[in-house]
Amino acid sequence: MCEGSVNHQPPAGVAPLHVAELIIENTEKVFSVMLGMTVKPLPMQVQMSVEGDGNQILSLLGFAGAWTGAGCVCCSSELACKMSGAMLMSEYESVNDEVLDALGEITNMVIGNFKDAAAPMVGQLALSTPTVIFGRNFRARNLNGQIWTAVPFECEGEVFEVKVCLVPTHEIAHGTRPSLVVTGP
C-alpha cells in the first residue's frame, strides 16, 4: 500500500459535497425517527482512511454494483452505548452484543437510505450486511486508496462520523475491489 498509488481525485459523477448532503439528510432522519435524537452536522471532510483512537467502534457495509465501495459509522464506545440505549429504550454501561448489534442496524439504516437516495446518480446498488469492529487504535483503508467523504455529527456532547467511499467499478484497476484492510497499532 504505497502512498504513491493513492488516487486523490473524487470519483467522477459523485461530488463529495453531494455525497455529504445525502449523508446528512439520511443520518438526521434515522436518528430522529428511530433514536429520538437530534444530531448536528459539522463541516464535511475528505479522508484517506478510517481511524479509531481510543475505544472506538467502526460499523461498515459494502456497496456492490456499477459502483463499489463502503459506508460506515464510527463513534466512541460511550456514544455507541448512548445510541443503542436510545434505540432500544435500555441503559448500557459498556459495549456488549446488544450495543454492537444496534450500532450495526443504525449503520444499516443510515447507509441503506443513503444508497437509495444516491440511486439516481449511481444506479441501484446491493448492500452487504453490517460488520462491526470494536477496538483501540485501528485504521481501515481501501486497497485502492480511494477517498472517503466524511461528515462529523455532534450528538450528546460527543462527535461521531458517517463516511462513504464510492468508486465506479470499471475504474478499479486490475479488477481489484476496494476492499477494506483493518490494521492495529
Next chain:
Amino acid sequence: MRLNVLVVDDSAAIRKILVRVLAQTDLPIGQIYEAGDGMEALKKLESNSVGLVLADINMPNMDGLQLLNRLQASAQWKDVPVIMITTEGNPAKVLEAVQLGARGYVRKPFTVEQIKEKISTCVKAQ
C-alpha cells in the same frame, strides 16, 4: 382468537423493537416468535402456528424474498400474511415482494405508528 406473530430480522435490536411495538398494539397478540433469517423462520413455522409474519429482506442464509417465495409455494403457509419491514428501497425489490404476495411494505427507519397501522390493516383484511 389470539394472533401468533413471527418476527424475522437478522438484527436482534430490530426484533426487540418490533416485539415491543406488538405488545403496544390493541390487537389480540398471542405468542411472538423470533428468527434471525429465512431458514430459521421456516423452522419456527414448522413447529408453531403463526398468523402473521414481519420480515426483513436483506438477511444472511435465506433473505426475505426467498422466504416469501417458499411461503407462497406452500399450501400450508401461502395464506399467512407477510409484512416486509426493511431498509431496502430498491423499487425492483419492492415490486418483487408485492408480486410474491407481501401484504405490506414498511421502510426503516419506521415509527411505531407506521408499524401499528400496517399490522392493523393487514389483520383486519384477513
